[in-house]
Amino acid sequence: MILNVLFMLKTTIPFICGALFSAPIYYYVFDNNLAETPVNKIERQIAPSLKIEQPSEMTQPLNNATNEQALLEKISMLEQKLADERETHKTEIAEITAGVMSELEKRVKEIELDAHQQLNAIMKKLQKPNDNHFAEQHLAQNRDSNWAEQTETQIQDFFATHDYLEHITLNNIDCRQTLCKINYDISDKFETPHLFEHQLKNAPWHKKFGSSQSTNSQGKVILFVEKQSNSL
Structure with missing residues (x-):
């Protein structure tokens, strides 16, 4: 009788130990499988394909176009600013231009008179005596x-x-x-x-x-x- 009991303990103890050891692992795997829904599984499968790539050379033309557009807008703004400045100083520019033209005309007349006098002097020198x-x-x-x-x-x-x-x-x-x-x-x-x-x-x-x-x-x-x- 005692031998039978010892024999049963000998065979059941390893079984019980094995069950206790494998229970957490089974629970972890089984619980995770239960927690993962079909939607989560699909998301997990397609996630790599949805990975956002870092900017590469393919994005450079777009960046260049953006920079060029910004530069054109800046140039347009400067041209408009220059036009506004010109309009603001239009009267002043007209007065300066009139003064310059008047001085230039005066100088031209002086040069013409001087050239005429010099020509007359030269002609007198070249003129043969009578x-x-x-x-x-x-x-x-x-x-x-x-x-x-x-x-x-x-x-x-x-x-x-x-x-x-x-x-x-x-x-x-x-x-x-x-x-x-x-x-x-x-x-x-x-x-x-x-x-x-x-x-x-x-x-x-x-x-x-x-x-x-x-x-x-x-x-x-x-x-x-x-x-x-x-x-x-």
């Missing part, structure tokens, strides 16, 4: 025999060899100290005077002279030439 001036100066000079004879010879040689001998006739050459008076006739009144004058100015002896003055009356020419100060 016949009376050369004639009076020529008569007042003494004759420099050495220079006068040498120059008269060069002029005579030119008149004897130029290209318009049939239309040009040399009458007289009178050289003094710095001036020479040349008298000659021109029979052709068309092209010859201009062509001869061009050839005359390019003659070697003529290049030694600085100023010159000529008159032509009915084909009779009186030419005065004055040598340069550094000419021999």
